[in-house]
Amino acid sequence: MEKSLNWYEFIITRLIKASGYSAILFVALIFFFLVREGIPTFGEVESTSLLNIRWYPIEDRFGILPLITGSIIVTFGATLIAVPFGIGTAIYISEIAPRWVREILKPLVELLGGLPSVVLGFLGILVLSPFLRVFLDLPTGLTAFTGSLLLGGIAVPTVVSVAEDALDAVPRAYREGAWALGATRWQTIWRVTLPAARSGVLTAIMLGVGRAIGETMAVMMVTGNAPVLATQLGSLFSPVRTMTATIAAEMGEVASGSTHYHVLFFIGMVLFLISLGVNIAASSVVFRAKKRAERILS
């Protein structure tokens, strides 16, 4: 009986270990295939021309700069919305709201995080964009600003849940210490709790930004899809095109193996590396905070 148990357990343990390593395998695979189909770009298109300001594949113009600025401007706008509202809501849930409100609010925010972005983009087209066109007196409602608003709403749940976890994790003793010294709850939040949760809150912001950069459908549906270089603040109110939207919109129409096809994969590579960068930055923030904590506690 013992013998068969050992053999069975041995196989299961091996399978479990293999599953553990699989995450690394998948990241490597993804990177490999992006590179495989994206690198030929450099053989077919002049590298410097990629930094041109015209994206016009029909005429073999593959300047990705307008796409990059499109992504930047929309993400920037989204961050301006998601960070204050996200952190504010997280503070409310964690520090101010009474118990019963928390119980309702947390699932509600989680619900927002689960709403398919295509549904939000859909409402963006039918409701938000006409409203903004009228309200702001613009020629079209499909602009970077509309995209930012929608994207901000999409990124908020990520920011809220990570930030709220971080605030929650701050030991009760910190707050009680501040109250004992006569601080109001408001002062405690800003001078004690929030600084203590600093690394977690920063992570929340970075993950929110990552979410915004990576969003495809909602942005594609409401930003107007005009690959025009965004040069001034006013561009916020004209149509733009993001990198993600470009891939989604054009991939269906390219011939497999064509230059256009390779360039789209190249853009995918860029997006992959950006998200890699954001995640490594976020992990290093947490890592450094942990090291600091370990030094203080030891």
Next chain:
Amino acid sequence: MVDKIIIEDLSLQYSDGTESLRDVSLKVPEKAVTVLFGPAGGGKSTLLRCLNRLNDLTEVRASAGRILIDGQNVLDPDTDVIALRRKVGMVFARPVVLPMSIRENLTYGLELAGEKHRSKLDEAVERSLKLAALWDEVKDRLEDPAIALSGGQQQRLCLARSLALQPEIILLDEPTSGLDPISTGKVEAALVELKKEFTIILVPHSVQQAARTADYAAFFLQGELVEYSEGKGLFTAPKEKRTEDYVTGRFG
């Protein structure tokens, strides 16, 4: 009296090299209560965990010495640790009942070993509960969740859980540290009965408990076995000054 366990020149250390026990030699006679007592950090709990190889879960390694149980060195890598842990039962400081019914808590160990017969399991349940002096209190509610029991009952349940596997040795690591005096008394009374059949090693949570229960006593201080006596001599007429200082409460 036959020696059930012989510990020879045992030294233990943590993975970073700090020592937990230094050159400990001790003989544990069978069917009696041997008490290991002393201030915190003395290495007693670590020693207990080596006896059933629970130190495998932590970062404690034996750097020297042997532990012979019935003549076999249990520190040997070839040891069948599963069988060892059934032979050497353990009760921990805080009662940890498994998230199951009372009955399932007791049959858990047997089911791990592959026992399936309902009658054998029922018999084990009754036998071990009676040995732990808990049978009368729970016999009508064996299907209730174990978490519903009081602290003292839970600890006796943990004792019964180990007994269900019919061990030969029982290790108790400060088993009554969280319990009220009445529950403590019940556990100590159970030990008096149990020592007729089992070899018991107890780490008490107070010198008084050590004095009450010991057939043999060993005083540990900072990883060293300072003094050992048969009977209660260690408490009434200690030979070492350090022992006397601790027993009379000059430090601790």
Next chain:
Amino acid sequence: MKRSLSLNRHLVQRLGFTAITLMAVATVIPIVATVIYIFAQGLPAISLEFLTDFPHDGMRAGGILPAIIGTLYLTIGTAIFSVPLGIAAAIYLSEYAADTPLTRTIRIAIINLAGIPSVVYGLFGLGLFVLFLKFGTSILAASLTLSIMTLPVIISTAEESLRAVPQAFRTVSISLGGTRWQTIRRIVLKEALPGILTGVILGLERAAGETAPILFTGAAFFLPRLPGSPFDATMALPYHLFVISTQVPEMPIQIQYGTALVLLVFVLTMNLIATVIRSRARAKRQW
């Protein structure tokens, strides 16, 4: 002087709390409004015919049955690949892995998988499953793509649930002669199951609503028949909504809202099931 100072601080607190509360309200109201609005606009379109019929007249009439079935197939397909793998990986991280550079690399890999844009997953799926492995535009390719995308969510929530099980249970099980796997199967996994299930459902909910990963790997706009094998392409609710709201001229608004509503209900139901599992488990917990 002291009195006015104290009044000042409390005034600041009042204002501050009000501002923060308003922010939270401003975040929540759009969520509620969105759901209510879609229900209001979409409910008139819902009929038995809408849910069980095929589309007619270039999607402008009839029902959306193939899209509903397609999303169902994709969700099941995603579950088949991502759930066992994800739970096993979580068990590895929680019960077996020591704090080594290899383990840290695995964790970084998982965080990265979680952050990759969904459209990049679509590219990857196209490159690997559709073209290289020659599965073609198929349910299989789309499900595999969605699975890898869902993996990080399942792994992290499952690992969290496993870690939440008190360490003392494991110690007790081992001390009674249990092996590591026996301990995991009989106690740790059993107690962590509700939490794991919640994570799985939330992960699958996200997969069901995604469009970009299936765009080039499995989604088709119109198919005259339901898919017959995993190698067939399929219609799917998110993709369907996308196309009818952006690329079909003279599309009746009613049908658009109806489609959005069906997708929303699909997602909300999964969310509700997950929430219910989580709260019932919390109430029944014996630790």
